[in-house]
Amino acid sequence: MVAAPICLTFDGFRQPPALPAQYEQTTRNRLMSAVQAIHLKNHPDDSLEELYRACENLCLHYHAEALYDCLKAELTNQVAQVFQALQRDIIVPSAPTTADPGPGLMRLHTAWHSFTTQVRLIRSIFLFLDRTYVLQHPSLLSVWDLALDLFRQQWLDHTALRNAILQKLMVALAAYRDGQSPVDSLVLHSLIHMYIDLAVYPTGFEFTFLEHTRTYYTHESSQHLANLSGSTDAADRVANYLKHVERRFHEEERLALHFLHRDSTKPLMKVLYEALLIDPIQTLIANGLPPLLAGQRLDDLRRFYTLLQRVWQLNPLRTAYGQYVETTGRAIVCATDHDDTMVENLIQLKQAQDRILTQCFANDDHYVETLRNSFEHLINARPNRPAQLIAKFLDSTLRSGNKTMSDDQLEQILNHVLSLFRYLQGKDVFEAFYKRDLSRRLLYNKSASFDAEKSMLAKLKVECGAEFTHKLEGMFKDMEISRDLMADFRPARGGELQGKQRGKRPLAHGYDENPSSADASPHFSVSVLTQSYWPTYPPCDGLILPPEVADYKKQFQKYYLKKHSSRNLTWQNSLDTCVLRVPFTAGKKELSLTCYQALVLLLFQDGQERSYAQIQHETGIQDNDELIRTLQSLSGGRYRILTKNPADREVVIPASDRFSFNDGFTAPLYRLKINAIQFKETTQETETTTEKVVQDRQHQVDAAIVRLMKAHKNRTHTQLMNDLFQSLQFPISAADLKKRIDILIDRDYMERDSEDANLYRYLA
Amino acid sequence: MKVKINQWAGVAVWKWCVEDEEVCGICRGAFDGCCPDCKLPGDDCPLIWGECKHCFHMHCLLKWISTEASQQLCPMDRRPWVTAA
Numbered sequence: 137m138v139a140a141p142i143c144l145t146f147d148g149f150r151q152p153p154a155l156p157a158q159y160e161q162t163t164r165n166r167l168m169s170a171v172q173a174i175h176l177k178n179h180p181d182d183s184l185e186e187l188y189r190a191c192e193n194l195c196l197h198y199h200a201e202a203l204y205d206c207l208k209a210e211l212t213n214q215v216a217q218v219f220q221a222l223q224r225d226i227i228v229p230s231a232p233t234t235a236d237p238g239p240g241l242m243r244l245h246t247a248w249h250s251f252t253t254q255v256r257l258i259r260s261i262f263l264f265l266d267r268t269y270v271l272q273h274p275s276l277l278s279v280w281d282l283a284l285d286l287f288r289q290q291w292l293d294h295t296a297l298r299n300a301i302l303q304k305l306m307v308a309l310a311a312y313r314d315g316q317s318p319v320d321s322l323v324l325h326s327l328i329h330m331y332i333d334l335a336v337y338p339t340g341f342e343f344t345f346l347e348h349t350r351t352y353y354t355h356e357s358s359q360h361l362a363n364l365s366g367s368t369d370a371a372d373r374v375a376n377y378l379k380h381v382e383r384r385f386h387e388e389e390r391l392a393l394h395f396l397h398r399d400s401t402k403p404l405m406k407v408l409y410e411a412l413l414i415d416p417i418q419t420l421i422a423n424g425l426p427p428l429l430a431g432q433r434l435d436d437l438r439r440f441y442t443l444l445q446r447v448w449q450l451n452p453l454r455t456a457y458g459q460y461v462e463t464t465g466r467a468i469v470c471a472t473d474h475d476d477t478m479v480e481n482l483i484q485l486k487q488a489q490d491r492i493l494t495q496c497f498a499n500d501d502h503y504v505e506t507l508r509n510s511f512e513h514l515i516n517a518r519p520n521r522p523a524q525l526i527a528k529f530l531d532s533t534l535r536s537g538n539k540t541m542s543d544d545q546l547e548q549i550l551n552h553v554l555s556l557f558r559y560l561q562g563k564d565v566f567e568a569f570y571k572r573d574l575s576r577r578l579l580y581n582k583s584a585s586f587d588a589e590k591s592m593l594a595k596l597k598v599e600c601g602a603e604f605t606h607k608l609e610g611m612f613k614d615m616e617i618s619r620d621l622m623a624d625f626r627p628a629r630g631g632e633l634q635g636k637q638r639g640k641r642p643l644a645h646g647y648d649e650n651p652s653s654a655d656a657s658p659h660f661s662v663s664v665l666t667q668s669y670w671p672t673y674p675p676c677d678g679l680i681l682p683p684e685v686a687d688y689k690k691q692f693q694k695y696y697l698k699k700h701s702s703r704n705l706t707w708q709n710s711l712d713t714c715v716l717r718v719p720f721t722a723g724k725k726e727l728s729l730t731c732y733q734a735l736v737l738l739l740f741q742d743g744q745e746r747s748y749a750q751i752q753h754e755t756g757i758q759d760n761d762e763l764i765r766t767l768q769s770l771s772g773g774r775y776r777i778l779t780k781n782p783a784d785r786e787v788v789i790p791a792s793d794r795f796s797f798n799d800g801f802t803a804p805l806y807r808l809k810i811n812a813i814q815f816k817e818t819t820q821e822t823e824t825t826t827e828k829v830v831q832d833r834q835h836q837v838d839a840a841i842v843r844l845m846k847a848h849k850n851r852t853h854t855q856l857m858n859d860l861f862q863s864l865q866f867p868i869s870a871a872d873l874k875k876r877i878d879i880l881i882d883r884d885y886m887e888r889d890s891e892d893a894n895l896y897r898y899l900a
Numbered sequence: 901m902k903v904k905i906n907q908w909a910g911v912a913v914w915k916w917c918v919e920d921e922e923v924c925g926i927c928r929g930a931f932d933g934c935c936p937d938c939k940l941p942g943d944d945c946p947l948i949w950g951e952c953k954h955c956f957h958m959h960c961l962l963k964w965i966s967t968e969a970s971q972q973l974c975p976m977d978r979r980p981w982v983t984a985a
């Protein structure tokens with residue numbers, strides 16, 4: 137067709153010379169016998185050059201139409217012969233459909249190959265015809281298209297043959313998928329492209345092929361996933377299945393590239409997506425996801441995510457992921473028998489999920505959000521206790537004795553804890569317990585690292601705002617101020633009561649690590665606390681302190697009140713701590729004691745035995761629980777400084793027990809810390825702390841109601857409730873809010889509208 | 901036997917010399933807290949007493965006195981403010 141313009145100019149200029157009679161007939165016969173020879177795979181008598189000239193001559197002498205018709209008739213005849221032979225060779229009525237598709241396909245391939253080769257040759261002989269006559273008549277097909285069209289008509293007419301071939305192709309392709317190759321890929325390629333060349337590909341091949349593909353993979357998928365639910369190796373099976381699917385995707389992409397029309401890739405992959413992943417998605421997720429998550433099988437999880445991303449099914453996976461985390465976490469939080477490991481387990485869960493998010497779920501924003509929601513739900517599944525345990529966990533982390541950790545490790549743990557804390561709804565509960573623990577670390581000098589304390593405080597500040605940490609910071613400030621006071625204060629009686637300054641310990645008070653020689657004067661110190669920062673301690677009046685201690689305190693109080701004339705100072709003797717040097721027969725020991733322990737021990741310097749009542753009278757410890765605990769710690773613990781009579785049981789019976797100093801006490805170490813029953817968390821203390829939080833919340837609710845009513849003057853019940861839920865920082869029920877509103881109405885802060893019971897009015 | 905005291909660490913709590921329930925007449929805040937502009941009670945946000953015996957956060961009172969409307973009067977009794985010695 138490229139030569140077309142030449143022909144057009146050529147035609148009008150030159151009169152062709154006249155031809156001999158019979159020339160047309162003879163020449164046409166020569167050409168037709170050449171076409172027949174080619175069909176029979178013989179050499180034509182004339183050379184291709186001569187045949188081309190012959191065709192050219194006929195065309196130039198206006199015999200093209202007859203020539204075209206003649207050629208068409210010849211080709212029609214030839215194609216019919218081809219199909220007769222194919223029909224005879226390929227259709228074997230008795231053969232089962234699963235019979236080896238090889239020979240039949242090979243046969244068609246050979247026929248098709250020969251046919252196209254021959255037509256190409258014929259086309260080159262009749263090139264001039266194509267370029268002139270055919271070109272001038274748009275309704276006519278070129279030689280090549282004519283031949284294909286004739287082939288197509290036959291193909292369409294031979295339904296049985298067509299079906300047989302399609303069937304064989306499907307068998308061959310299924311075998312190909314099974315990893316066998318009964319049919320040469322070249323043959324497959326050639327035949328599939330025959331459909332394309334014949335313009336029958338979409339309906340003649342592709343449709344059936346996709347249907348077969350769907351059946352094939354639906355079957356494969358159900359075989360792989362049969363009886364999955366409840367099976368012990370579900371994780372492995374799903375993992376292997378996903379690997380298999382990944383491989384299948386890859387293989388089918390290659391198959392499409394090698395054999396199919398390029399437009400088939402998309403529909404083919406869609407069929408695969410549906411059959412292999414989308415249809416069984418619930419089975420895969422329900423049986424595979426939980427065990428894969430539990431086993432932290434990162435590669436498998438990453439594959440799961442990537443595959444489902446490819447088929448746009450990330451939502452079902454995400455939902456199931458959120459449920460898994462929530463269920464697992466809830467189990468940890470609600471395992472009341474394992475409170476001591478709750479925080480550790482939650483940190484582990486969180487860390488594992490963080491790792492999975494990053495390494496498997498591509499830090500997908502939606503997944504991050506889901507994880508957050510799950511943690512918010514699970515950690516608040518139980519009121520108060522998680523907040524309390526998180527505070528407790530921090531306490532044990534920040535306490536000295538935990539010096540096995542490097543600063544980096546410590547910092548890391550703090551970050552993990554914070555990542556849990558973030559989800560807590562009752563942050564006030566946490567604050568109350570954290571504050572209580574911090575106060576102990578500061579007062580008893582138990583902090584492992586000042587830097588870690590400050591770092592934790594800074595983190596809490598970032599997380600909850602400055603409001604949250606004011607009081608905690610105030611506690612540190614008090615300790616600093618106390619240290620400065622100690623440096624400034626000079627007691628009157630010369631050196632004996634001199635408060636020595638210690639610079640090396642940032643957390644103010646506690647025992648000197650290396651007190652100067654044993655005979656040096658005692659070292660006194662005082663921590664002055666600002667009441668509103670610290671937990672409220674029960675008052676303990678009436679303790680009878682050693683005279684030198686009482687004297688020191690008296691002098692300090694005088695000094696302090698002179699410095700701050702508008703202040704009161706109240707001693708919290710029960711929080712005092714001390715180091716006593718006690719002579720036992722086997723040698724002296726330095727004992728670290730609480731105030732109560734010290735007061736009791738000091739009584740026994742006279743060597744007398746005492747009853748419980750005597751001890752109570754002489755020490756002034758009125759609180760029986762405290763005194764019993766104290767006596768138990770001195771007589772029944774690891775170090776028995778006092779001897780209890782009778783000694784047959786550890787429990788102290790106030791009515792009958794008597795106590796004396798245990799001269800014969802021995803211990804391998806020189807310095808001993810007498811066990812701290814008193815420091816241990818008691819249930820009562822926990823209750824008090826929780827109660828305090830409840831009270832604080834009540835005050836906050838009252839204040840919020842009054843503030844809102846004052847601002848708005850009138851508010852409907854719904855409006856007020858919504859405002860309250862928004863402004864309050866802790867979980868609270870509508871019923872509780874309603875109770876507080878009623879109380880405030882009773883107290884005349886507000887009233888119900890006389891006509892509309894749902895409307896509240898503020899009363900100034 | 902004779903026990904020797906090597907160390908003794910005492911603990912005390914300070915409060916302003918005001919009644920427990922008393923609040924600042926200007927900001928209505930408790931005295932064991934600080935004025936609305938401050939974060940921490942204590943040295944940084946002290947109290948101030950007038951000769952009239954009324955007590956306020958010092959910051960609250962100074963702010964009040966500096967306003968035109970105050971006419972330098974105690975906000976509670978409208979008598980000229982004189983800080984107690």
Ligand SMILES: [Zn+2]
Binds near residue numbers: 925957
């Ligand atoms: Zn004020």
Ligand SMILES: [Zn+2]
Binds near residue numbers: 934937944946960
């Ligand atoms: Zn202030």
Ligand SMILES: [Zn+2]
Binds near residue numbers: 952953954976977978
């Ligand atoms: Zn006044």
